[in-house]
Amino acid sequence: MKRHDMNMNRRKWLSGMLALGSAALLPLRVLADTKTAFKATSADAALQELFGDMPMEESAAITFKVPDIAENGAVVPVSVATDIDGVQSITIMVDENPNPLSASFNISPDAVADISTRVKMGKSSTVRALVRTADKIYFTSKEVKVTIGGCGG
Amino acid sequence: MAAEVKIRGRLSNGVAQIKSLMPHPMETGTQRDPDGNLIPAHYIETVTCYRNDKEVLTANWGASVSKDPYFAFQVKNCAPGDVIRITWVDNKGESSSGELVLK
Secondary structure (H helix, E strand, O other): OOHHHHHHHHHHHHHHHHHHHHHHHHHHHHHHHHHHHHHOOOHHHHHHHHHOOOOEEEOOOEEEEOOOEEOOOOOEEEEEEEOOOOOOEEEEEEOOOOOOEEEEEEEOOOEOOEEEEEEOOOOOEEEEEEEEOOOOEEEEEEEEEEOOOOOOO | OOOOOEEEEEEEOOEEEEEEEOOOOOEOOOOEOOOOOEOOOEOEEEEEEEEOOEEEEEEEEOOOEOOOOEEEEEEOOOOOOOEEEEEEEEOOOOEEEEEEEOO
């Protein structure tokens, strides 16, 4: 093998290992952040844990479906969809819950930024949907009125 | 042994529309039993969705996701015969999964 080829191989191997290393580190870091964020007792604290100082912008490009009035706070259907490019995650937050952060979904390029689930609400609250891209957080929010609470009621 | 994840799905134009149900108590840790004792927190913390063993979506949940969680999502670039698998792990380390072969 020529000297030149060897150098090329070494370089390829090195950059491959570097890519592997950073790919392996990323999910761990994200997981650590969300663990503390789920324990946060205010929406602001949870947002800080999740997104730090990333810029935030209200967006009409998020389709956020929650009922105006939830008759049963134990089961409140929530849907979030968006056609914003490069979505990395979708987060659902219920401001007035003891732990506002409810759920966070990491969207790979093979998944559509469109999820539905059901959450508990202790009382009437602002509910937020946050969409994370590489450089910005887009969000929208709605007021949901709860007639029967779902947390220890 | 935790109950299996129930999955239904429909394939249209290469996109799989998946709906799933995960039987689980999702206890917040603030509820009391009839004798007044606190019921310990017991809830699903992570959900991972795969297409043919490739991770396509993960979810981190708190205890405020409703009991017996419902979770719907969509996966791109799917073909008939592809396998969608969902697994979860809860805060006690218990886990379960379910599979669906797309038609």
